Amino acid sequence: MSDFTEIIKGRRSIRKYEEKEVPESALQQILEAVQWAPSWTNCQCWEVLIIKNPETRAKIQETIGPKNPATKAVVAAPLLLALCAKKEVSGYYNGQASTKFGDWNMFDMGIATQNICLTAHSLGLGTVIVGLFDHDKAAEILKVPDSHELMVLIPLGYPAKISRAPERRKIEEFTHEETF
Amino acid sequence: MSDFTEIIKGRRSIRKYEEKEVPESALQQILEAVQWAPSWTNCQCWEVLIIKNPETRAKIQETIGPKNPATKAVVAAPLLLALCAKKEVSGYYNGQASTKFGDWNMFDMGIATQNICLTAHSLGLGTVIVGLFDHDKAAEILKVPDSHELMVLIPLGYPAKISRAPERRKIEEFTHEETF
Numbered sequence: 001m002s003d004f005t006e007i008i009k010g011r012r013s014i015r016k017y018e019e020k021e022v023p024e025s026a027l028q029q030i031l032e033a034v035q036w037a038p039s040w041t042n043c044q045c046w047e048v049l050i051i052k053n054p055e056t057r058a059k060i061q062e063t064i065g066p067k068n069p070a071t072k073a074v075v076a077a078p079l080l081l082a083l084c085a086k087k088e089v090s091g092y093y094n095g096q097a098s099t100k101f102g103d104w105n106m107f108d109m110g111i112a113t114q115n116i117c118l119t120a121h122s123l124g125l126g127t128v129i130v131g132l133f134d135h136d137k138a139a140e141i142l143k144v145p146d147s148h149e150l151m152v153l154i155p156l157g158y159p160a161k162i163s164r165a166p167e168r169r170k171i172e173e174f175t176h177e178e179t180f
Numbered sequence: 181m182s183d184f185t186e187i188i189k190g191r192r193s194i195r196k197y198e199e200k201e202v203p204e205s206a207l208q209q210i211l212e213a214v215q216w217a218p219s220w221t222n223c224q225c226w227e228v229l230i231i232k233n234p235e236t237r238a239k240i241q242e243t244i245g246p247k248n249p250a251t252k253a254v255v256a257a258p259l260l261l262a263l264c265a266k267k268e269v270s271g272y273y274n275g276q277a278s279t280k281f282g283d284w285n286m287f288d289m290g291i292a293t294q295n296i297c298l299t300a301h302s303l304g305l306g307t308v309i310v311g312l313f314d315h316d317k318a319a320e321i322l323k324v325p326d327s328h329e330l331m332v333l334i335p336l337g338y339p340a341k342i343s344r345a346p347e348r349r350k351i352e353e354f355t356h357e358e359t360f
Contacts, residue, residue, distance in 0.1 A: 004302035005209055007184060008295055009216045029185055031351045036189045038297070038309060042346045049356045056358060084360065091311070100315055101331075106281065107311070110290020115188055117218070118298070122184035129218060131271070131287070135280055143359040151281075166222045171211045176229045178236060179323040180264065 007122050012165065014126025015070055017077040017157035026123045027079070030156070033115035039108040040090040046112050049082035049142055059141045060153065064133040070155065073128055077155030081116065082138075084148045085109050109151045116154060126159035187302050192345065194306025195250055197257045197337035206303045207259070210336070213295035219288040220270040226292050229262035229322055239321045240333065244313040250335065253308055257335030261296065262318075264328045265289050289331045296334060306339035 027050070034046055051057060057075045064071045074080055091097055091104030101107075117127045130153040139150040207230070214226055231237060237255045244251045254260055271277055271284030281287075297307045310333040319330040 004184075004187060004299060005212060008213045008299060011216075011218070013218065028351070031355060032185060033188045034354070035348050035351055036191075037294070038191070038193065040311060044349050044354070047354050047356060047360065049358070049360060051358055053358055098312055101286065101329075104286070104311060106284070106286040107290040107293075107331075110287040111294040112290075113287075114217070114291040114294040119184060119188065131220065131284060132278055145360060148360070149281075151287075168215050169224050171208070171215055174214070174224070174227050175211060176227060178229070178231055178233055180227065180229060180325060180328070 007118055011117055011121040012126070012162055013070070013128040014155075014159040014162065015073045015128055016159070016161040017073065017126065017155065018160045020078065020158045022079050022125065022156055026120075026125060029123065030116055030119050033119040034112050037108070037112040037115045039111065040104045043086075043089045043108070045086040045089045045105050045108055047084040047086070047148060049084065051080040051082060051142070056141065060138050063138040063141070064130065068130065068132050070128045070130045073155040074130065074153055078157040079155070081154040081156055082142055082150060083109055083113060083152050083154065084144050084150050086148050105149065106151065113152060113154065120156060124158065125156060126162070127154050127156050129154060187298055191297055191301040192306070192342055193250070193308040194335075194337075194339040194342065195253045195308055196339070196341040197253065197306065197335065198340045200258065200338045202259050202305065202336055206300075206305060209303065210296055210299050213299040214292050217288070217292040217295045219291065220284045223266075223269045223288070225266040225269045225285050225288055227264040227266070227328060229264065231260040231262060231322070236321065240318055243318040243321070244310065248310070248312050250308045250310045253335040254310065254333055258337040259335070261334040261336055262322055262330060263289055263293060263296075263332050263334065264324050264330050266328050285329065286331065293332060293334065300336060304338065305336060306342070307334050307336050309334060
């Protein structure tokens with residue numbers, strides 16, 4: 001697929017959205033992308049919340065610092081997704097962490113998040129990954145049980161403004177032959 | 181792009197590879213996919229090692245438990261990628277962690293890894309994400325400095341055997357309306 005790299009390169013963080021609704025078929029395709037994400041021993045430790053209620057969104061917005069450039073998007077985008085992960089499953093075996101990193105649910109959620117953002121972009125939709133907020137307060141609002149971590153919020157909708165791509169490190173700056 | 185979801189759904193963990201080399205143009209496209217991954221405040225905390233040397237690979241293999249189904253692939257695939265992350269940059273502001281999760285480099289590496297795996301699959305190449313090994317021993321072999329974490333190994337090559345997709349949770353099993 002020659003234009004696959006164009007999807008990877010064309011995705012931007014979208015912070016302004018049109019009022020136009022997200023079609024149900026597009027949402028289903030995005031959820032299917034989560035379903036097919038790889039995860040530690042296929043543990044599939046994700047849970048996805050689809051939040052429309054304006055009152056809930058206003059409360060969630062209060063858990064985000066006003067300096068976060070995505071604060072408005074959490075309320076203004078037609079849909080808000082919240083990605084949660086089960087604790088102590090990914091990276092664990094028989095109740096014990098298998099590596100020095102402990103819980104791998106952040107790694108798994110990174111993978112699932114990218115599947116969401118790329119699929120959305122392939123459908124002409126925009127997203128922004130919001131990780132900077134008071135996770136415990138937001139989890140309480142969204143009734144996330146102690147067994148799970150609320151990790152990121154992802155506003156979703158048609159982009160009203162597509163920002164310029166931020167600067168990137170050159171490939172040769174981060175690539176090493178044989179050893180670091 | 182109608183077949184984008186097919187790329188997401190068609191990616192498998194590949195553990196047996198053909199001897200055929202990975203074309204330089206394909207490797208460049210995969211590195212470009214890392215370059216364009218989103219990251220915490222665009223910190224781009226990734227470093228990619230491209231490992232061909234059979235002796236290095238044999239040493240790396242010793243850091244992986246024999247029960248890991250990807251142990252052989254680390255030596256047998258035409259290329260081995262190692263993804264490292266800078267510490268205390270992602271999720272940090274002025275030297276302080278911005279959230280309860282501390283370092284977000286695992287999340288960022290999850291995103292970058294998925295860009296690698298999807299781009300490889302779109303080019304007819306296979307990958308497998310190896311996270312279960314002795315990270316400190318492997319980091320020593322690969323001369324990864326203390327400022328960085330070696331996180332995952334990713335064998336890369338043309339698939340010799342494509343395994344069946346493992347079972348997936350149904351979308352309705354992991355989707356919640358409004359609250360968890």
